[in-house]
Amino acid sequence: MLTLRTSPASPFGRKVKIAACELDLLDRIEIVAADTTDPKDTLRAQNPLGKIPALVLEDGSTLFDSRVIAEYLDHLAGGGLIPPGEARFAQLRLQALADGICDAALLQVYEGRFRTPEMRNAAWVENQAGKVARALATLEAAPPAWSGKPRIGEIALACALGYLDLRFDGTWRAAHPKLVAWLDDFAARVPSFETTRFKG
Structure with missing residues (x-):
């Protein structure tokens, strides 16, 4: 096990x-x-x-x-999550972008959670928020297309958007309608997205 x-x-x-x-x-x-x-x-x-x-x-x-x-x-x-050949690198790139969103979002959360107000650095938080904003703008311009079972890049992106919903009250949604539609489609096609959602 x-x-x-x-x-x-x-x-x-x-x-x-x-x-x-x-x-x-x-x-x-x-x-x-x-x-x-x-x-x-x-x-x-x-x-x-x-x-x-x-x-x-x-x-x-x-x-x-x-x-x-x-x-x-x-x-x-035996495979299925990470495709072979050139498609592999497209998936790894998407995963890296999605993971970068999570990293920057987590750092913003930690700044508020672990630092007292007088120790917080607004410019540093803004820098992390900028990373998220640029990544979302890139993805909104061309949401990833997929068919069949999701691959690692799509899974990582869905989790990143889900985390923004959880910790930032879904404020990303208003300016990113294509990504909202993409995530709705992902959730409808991948039941484990809902079963793994944090409900606390």
Whole structure:
């Protein structure tokens, strides 16, 4: 049995869970909550970076970073998530863009959560918000087309948009109608997007 260390609200953990569902591997994975702020959590022994998600393999070794975990799951399933050839790089590029949205969004959340008001840096927060805005504008201009089962890039994008809904009250939606339609279509075609949604 594989063990996935993550938290319910993590967009990166959600990406791995949706990937596992799409690859029919979820029944081989035990999901165990992790607290990245707790020095007593065994996560730090499993991943020296103390970050989630982390996938503990059956031999006790650990893979970390959602991109590495997704590629491993794709390997286990014999493919389907990451296409071969040139299409691979289009998917990896989309995944990198979506993950970058999540990174910048998380940093904004952490600035408000972990810094007292007098320590917050408005210019730094604005810089992170700019990354998100530029990425969304790029995606709104040309939303990714896909058919059949979603691949890693589409999964990563759906999780990034879902995270913006969760932590920023969906304010991105007003200026990005094509992406809203894209996400609605994704949610309708991929049931695991709803089942992995954080409802807390």
